[in-house]
Amino acid sequence: MKRRVASHGQHFLRSPRVAAILLGHSTIRRRDTVYDLGAGSGVITSALARRCQQVVAVENEPRALDALRRHTAAVPHVRIIAADIRQLVLPTEPYKVFANIPFALSADIVRMLTTAPTPPQAIYLIVQRQFASKLVPSDRHFTAALGAQLTPWWQARIRYRLRRTDFTPPPAVDTVLLELLPRTEPWLPHNQQTAYSQFVAQHYAEPRRFAALPRAQLGINPERKPSELQPKQWVQLYQAMQMK
Incomplete structure (x- = not known):
């Protein structure tokens, strides 16, 4: 074959x-x-x-x-x-x-x-x-x-x-x-998948927008690049911005 x-x-x-x-x-x-x-x-x-x-x-x-x-x-x-x-x-x-x-x-x-x-x-x-x-x-x-x-x-x-x-x-x-x-227990509702994916993509692509995220307030090292954040930290940032 x-x-x-x-x-x-x-x-x-x-x-x-x-x-x-x-x-x-x-x-x-x-x-x-x-x-x-x-x-x-x-x-x-x-x-x-x-x-x-x-x-x-x-x-x-x-x-x-x-x-x-x-x-x-x-x-x-x-x-x-x-x-x-x-x-x-x-x-x-x-x-x-x-x-x-x-x-x-x-x-x-x-x-x-x-x-x-x-x-x-x-x-x-x-x-x-x-x-x-x-x-x-x-x-x-x-x-x-x-x-x-x-x-x-x-x-x-x-x-x-x-x-x-x-x-x-x-x-x-x-x-x-x-x-x-x-996942048997997703970290976010399925109806937020599109919004969350767009959030991640935008902040990977735009350094100024990423720099404005409240990383220090959430205990995330502000020196870290987008590629250095762990997935749960991205979820934290997304949820924080959704509450604004």
Whole structure:
């Protein structure tokens, strides 16, 4: 099931064995419906089909679609959607996502999934380690605006570190399996997600506006840059400004 790298920097798993190992680090179960975004020729799709009751494979590249259809023709519980991932209409019934996505689309796909009207019950994405680190709050890692925007509603962690030789062609960067799970007790109401995300984005982008935030009054070191704040500090600042 090998094929050349597609556009947007996508690299494909070499073998079903690697896909099976990754699935072992997920919450995917027999009763689940799982979306494989950017399915390629079907390495992950086939592994999912052996594990869960319904698989939806999304692919847009014609040659990959042909290979995907051949490899899954005898599997009745695999449904193929020929579409650009970014144009996909997500379901309203419960589902999970497990996918090896194009690296260049990582941020777009994470935003699409986490802000969907019916978000996934769990998200597993193979991404660059540097990108994943921006979403996992830590004193040692840079937290990007996207990480700060997601964390009130989602818990992010790195579940598995892959080898470059697990892919064809091998990527020039380190890759990991990123897990995103919805919080059972969100830090903010869901109806504030858009307003909070805009608040974080604006204060990342505009130094003067960020400097005017009441950081010292909330016990936050005023010398810290936006990327150095922890997610709960962003929530504190947002709530303080909402009260004004």
